[in-house]
Amino acid sequence: MTASPPAIEVERLTKCFGDFCAVDALSFTVNCGEVFGLLGPNGAGKSTLIRMLTTLVPPTSGTARVNGFDVARAPNDVRQSIGVIPQAMTSDLDLSAEENLSIFAKFYGIPREQRRRTITALLEAVDLTAWRDKPVKNFSGGMRRRLEIARGLVHEPRIFFLDEPTTGLDPVSRVSVWEMLSRLKRERDLTILVTTHYMDEADKLCDRIAIVDHGKLKALDSPLKLKASIPGRNVIEVSFTSVPAGWADTLRALPEVAEVKAEDHVFRLASQNGPRTTVELMEAARRAGIGIASLSVQSTTLDDVFVHYTGHQLRDALQSAAVYRISHLRERR
Amino acid sequence: MHRVWAIIERDLRRFRRSPTLIVVSMVMPLVQLVVLGYAFGGQIKHLRLGVVDQDHAVPAVQLREMFQAVAANARTFDTVGYSDLATALGDLRNGRISGVLNIPPRFSRRLLAGESPRVALAEDNTDQFSSAALQGALTALLGAYQQKTPAPRLAAAPTLSVVEIYPYVPYIQYLLPGTIVLAIFVSAMIGGGIIFIDDKARGLHEGYLVTPVHKFELILGFNLAGAAKAVIAGMVMVTCGSLIAGIPDPLSPVRLVQMFILVVVTALALISMMFLLVVRVNDPLVPRAVFGVLNTMLFFPSGAVYPINAFPEWMKVIAKVDPFTYAVHGFKELLLKNTGLAAIGFDLFYLGAFTVVVMAAATALFRRTL
Numbered sequence: 223m224t225a226s227p228p229a230i231e232v233e234r235l236t237k238c239f240g241d242f243c244a245v246d247a248l249s250f251t252v253n254c255g256e257v258f259g260l261l262g263p264n265g266a267g268k269s270t271l272i273r274m275l276t277t278l279v280p281p282t283s284g285t286a287r288v289n290g291f292d293v294a295r296a297p298n299d300v301r302q303s304i305g306v307i308p309q310a311m312t313s314d315l316d317l318s319a320e321e322n323l324s325i326f327a328k329f330y331g332i333p334r335e336q337r338r339r340t341i342t343a344l345l346e347a348v349d350l351t352a353w354r355d356k357p358v359k360n361f362s363g364g365m366r367r368r369l370e371i372a373r374g375l376v377h378e379p380r381i382f383f384l385d386e387p388t389t390g391l392d393p394v395s396r397v398s399v400w401e402m403l404s405r406l407k408r409e410r411d412l413t414i415l416v417t418t419h420y421m422d423e424a425d426k427l428c429d430r431i432a433i434v435d436h437g438k439l440k441a442l443d444s445p446l447k448l449k450a451s452i453p454g455r456n457v458i459e460v461s462f463t464s465v466p467a468g469w470a471d472t473l474r475a476l477p478e479v480a481e482v483k484a485e486d487h488v489f490r491l492a493s494q495n496g497p498r499t500t501v502e503l504m505e506a507a508r509r510a511g512i513g514i515a516s517l518s519v520q521s522t523t524l525d526d527v528f529v530h531y532t533g534h535q536l537r538d539a540l541q542s543a544a545v546y547r548i549s550h551l552r553e554r555r
Numbered sequence: 556m557h558r559v560w561a562i563i564e565r566d567l568r569r570f571r572r573s574p575t576l577i578v579v580s581m582v583m584p585l586v587q588l589v590v591l592g593y594a595f596g597g598q599i600k601h602l603r604l605g606v607v608d609q610d611h612a613v614p615a616v617q618l619r620e621m622f623q624a625v626a627a628n629a630r631t632f633d634t635v636g637y638s639d640l641a642t643a644l645g646d647l648r649n650g651r652i653s654g655v656l657n658i659p660p661r662f663s664r665r666l667l668a669g670e671s672p673r674v675a676l677a678e679d680n681t682d683q684f685s686s687a688a689l690q691g692a693l694t695a696l697l698g699a700y701q702q703k704t705p706a707p708r709l710a711a712a713p714t715l716s717v718v719e720i721y722p723y724v725p726y727i728q729y730l731l732p733g734t735i736v737l738a739i740f741v742s743a744m745i746g747g748g749i750i751f752i753d754d755k756a757r758g759l760h761e762g763y764l765v766t767p768v769h770k771f772e773l774i775l776g777f778n779l780a781g782a783a784k785a786v787i788a789g790m791v792m793v794t795c796g797s798l799i800a801g802i803p804d805p806l807s808p809v810r811l812v813q814m815f816i817l818v819v820v821t822a823l824a825l826i827s828m829m830f831l832l833v834v835r836v837n838d839p840l841v842p843r844a845v846f847g848v849l850n851t852m853l854f855f856p857s858g859a860v861y862p863i864n865a866f867p868e869w870m871k872v873i874a875k876v877d878p879f880t881y882a883v884h885g886f887k888e889l890l891l892k893n894t895g896l897a898a899i900g901f902d903l904f905y906l907g908a909f910t911v912v913v914m915a916a917a918t919a920l921f922r923r924t925l
Contacts, residue, residue: 276765278925298767306765310758316569328561329766357572373762 227290229254229381229413230275235284237270244270246437247284252415252430254380257407259428260417261528267437268417269309272385275415276306289381302330305374309385311366315359319350319369322358323376330377337376344372347409348402364395368402375406384416388423396420400427421524431524433531440531449522452530453480456496457520460503461488463513472510476502483529490529492522558768562776563783570746570784580745580788584738588796591734591860592727599688603652604632605643612663618674621696622656631692647677654678654689724891728800732886733859735792736879739822740850742788747781748829749842756839761925770923778826778914785822786815793818802890813889813896817903821882824906824913828878831917853879881905 230252237245245267252258260268273279275286277297285292291299313322320341327337345351348368358366367387374382387403388396400423407414418424424431425445433440433448441448462469465487473489474482478499481492493499496519507514570576606622608615622634635652637643643655657675665672676693678686754760763773793814797805804810832849833842856863856870857879863871874880885902888894896903 273925278761278764280924298769301765301767304765308758308761308765310761312758312762314565314569314759316572317565321565321568325561325565326762326766328564329558329763329768331557 226254228252229256229289230258230415231285231287232271232275233285235271235274235286236282237267237274237279238282243282243437245274245281248434248437248439249284250432250439250442252413254413255411256429257403257414257416257427259424259431260415260434261419261421261424261431261524262417262434263419266434268434269385270437271434272383272415272417276304276383277301302377303379303381305377305379305382307367307370307374307382307384307387309389311363311370313358313366313370313373316357318355318357319345319361320354322369323373326373327376332377340376340378344375347406348372349398362395364391364398367391367395367399371399371402371406375410378410380411381413381415384414386417386419388418388420396423403427421528425524433528435532441527445524448524448527452492452522452527454492454494455522456493456499457522457526458491458493458496458500458503458517459488459520460491460517461515462507463515466510466512469510469512472506473503476506490526492526496520556772558772559776559779562763562768562773563780566746566750566777566780567783576745580742580784581738581791584734584741584788584792585795585799587737588727588730588734588792589799592725592730592800595726595730597726598631599685600630602632602654602685602689604634604689605637605646605652605655606634606658607637607640607643607655608658609640609660610658610662614663614666615658618658618700621700625692625696629692631688644677647679650679653682653685656693721892722803725801728802728891730860731796731800731802732883732890733854733857733879734796735789735818735886736821736825736857736859736882737850737854738792739785739789739818739882740825740853740879742785743781743822743825743829744842744846744850746784747778747826748833748846749839750781751777751830751833752836752839752842755837764923764925770921771918773923774830774914774918774921778823778830781826781829782819782822785826786818789818789822790815797890803893810889810893814886816896817882817885817889817899820903820906820910821878821885823910824878824882827910827914827917831913831920834917834920835922853877856880857883859883878906878909881909 228251232251233249234247235245235249236243236247248267248271260271262268270279274281275288275293277293277300281294285294287293288300289303291303293300314325317325323341323344324337327340332340342351345354348371350365350369350372353361353365358369361369371384371387374384384403388399391399403414403416404427406412416428428445430442430444431448432442441451443451470482470484470489473479473491476491476499478493478495479491480494483490491499491503500517500519503517504514604622606619608619619634622632625631626633632653637646637655640655640657643652643657646652647655655677657677659673659675662672662674674697676690678689680686768776793811794805832845836842852873855861856866856873857877858874859879863874863880866874881902885899885906888898888902892898
């Protein structure tokens with residue numbers, strides 16, 4: 223069997239705004255038919271990367287080929303072969319669902335008869351047939367997102383880019399969007415590149431995941447292999463009433479412990495055997511006369527993978543990004 | 556070309572569903588026409604003129620009778636008799652009357668002696684329009700009074716006979732050409748400039764830019780869609796405005812076709828100017844801040860409300876390059892003089908050339924990336 227050419231090839235792709243490099247010499251390849259996830263906090267460079275791949279932002283240096291076409295040299299060929307769902311909701315509120323799809327089908331030069339058939343099939347696929355003639359301003363966030371996914375597919379592209387498609391949606395809508403994407407991928411043989419900061423989504427749906435932080439690629443593999451690549455199978459998060467000197471070394475010496483990280487009085491212990499380490503940990507604390515303030519044991523998640531490769535937790539990064547954004551707005555006012 | 560049509564189709568569908576936009580771009584200029592037209596256009600009547608007769612002889616009485624005749628007929632002013640000058644001037648200062656006419660003692664005696672006696676008009680000159688009306692009425696009246704008295708034997712003085720070649724143009728008709736251009740401008744501003752930036756800010760453009768639409772197709776689509784809306788607003792204004800202002804034969808098909816051509820050319824010029832102004836703007840607050848000033852800067856120096864000859868030099872320069880000037884001139888010719896297209900050839904040429912130059916600059920500045 224001959225391997226099909228990759229859907230997306232990225233080589234040392236860089237985008238700098240002045241001194242700040244949002245994307246810093248990223249290289250990776252996305253194979254045909256896979257769901258490729260870009261995982262990272264806000265400001266990690268995911269959107270800039272996707273914008274370069276979809277010809278919206280010219281790269282500073284490096285190359286990227288999508289469907290075999292260079293994004294800088296043959297942008298129109300790239301545009302013809304991809305479907306894109308930008309992060310912001312970009313459907314037209316004053317138009318109906320059908321009109322939104324029809325206008326975009328015309329942008330791709332699809333003949334009238336085919337247009338009619340495609341729109342009917344797509345509205346069916348995203349479960350919006352009953353809303354065909356209704357104005358989009360009456361749609362919920364989830365419905366708008368589904369309509370936009372249909373819009374990205376009007377010209378039957380083989381490669382589909384989605385920039386945080388579930389951000390801002392309620393949990394039910396999130397599930398329905400992802401189920402729909404999985405179905406569309408199967409039925410239409412799509413290659414999907416999706417950015418998200420929801421670990422559970424990435425874990426369940428992506429064939430491979432690239433962890434991106436500060437514009438750099440930190441790790442790239444299947445969710446299973448990524449989880450296996452970090453020490454331990456369980457993570458114990460524990461905080462104590464007091465911490466004597468050398469306490470981290472004591473913890474490190476506990477049985478089955480592979481790694482200990484301390485962050486703001488919270489210790490994260492990677493262990494090959496969570497229950498056993500926990501029992502020993504409690505015993506050690508009792509001997510030393512230290513109280514345990516909190517303790518949790520869980521299986522390794524992508525969150526732990528993220529912490530391992532980036533040195534900080536995704537939720538912290540998201541939080542700090544949010545704080546930054548709000549204060550930024552205040553300054554502007 | 557089908558992509559250009561798709562952009563236009565989308566914009567016009569949205570336009571049809573935004574009644575607010577339709578009302579703002581069509582009804583507001585009509586309201587402005589009616590309010591401004593009648594606020595400035597009317598003849599000034601019933602100014603209160605104090606008359607102090609210090610003479611009381613027959614010629615002075617005759618003069619006062621003529622004033623009363625004006626008060627009864629043209630009604631430019633109503634006379635109020637005063638017995639002494641000080642009280643009359645006091646009332647003038649206090650704003651109770653608009654002017655004081657003083658017939659001095661010995662007026663009749665000097666008149667009969669063949670000297671030229673003077674009557675004095677003290678007036679409240681803070682209101683230029685009223686004082687000009689008062690002066691005009693009194694000058695005409697004294698001229699008529701002079702003819703009644705036996706003229707001394709003098710060499711014949713040349714007189715001016717005025718022939719008006721067009722029917723009387725009330726101010727509301729004078730204002731109509733400017734208002735039509737303003738309607739086109741408002742529509743170009745909202746339907747072109749503001750919507751362009753809002754769509755950009757809401758990310759709608761991002762949706763377009765990832766499709767294979769060519770840069771020129773985008774520019775053409777945005778501008779033709781904006782121009783189409785401005786033409787609709789302009790033609791509504793042409794027909795409704797002509798009917799309201801009482802333009803003779805307002806629905807003559809030949810004139811409507813000529814007007815349509817001028818409306819289209821004006822709409823293209825103004826929409827391309829708007830596009831140049833917003834092509835690199837991303838902040839939706841910018842046009843809201845700028846467009847009010849822009850409106851004033853373009854509308855008033857264009858000769859729409861006052862003749863350009865009265866402007867200082869620097870403002871004449873604005874009038875010279877302002878597309879409003881040529882559009883307003885064109886509409887004046889067609890509406891007030893019914894001249895036909897030949898008389899507005901240069902206006903059409905200027906507006907066309909303006910469109911080409913401005914559009915070329917905007918195209919050079921337009922970016923197909925974010």
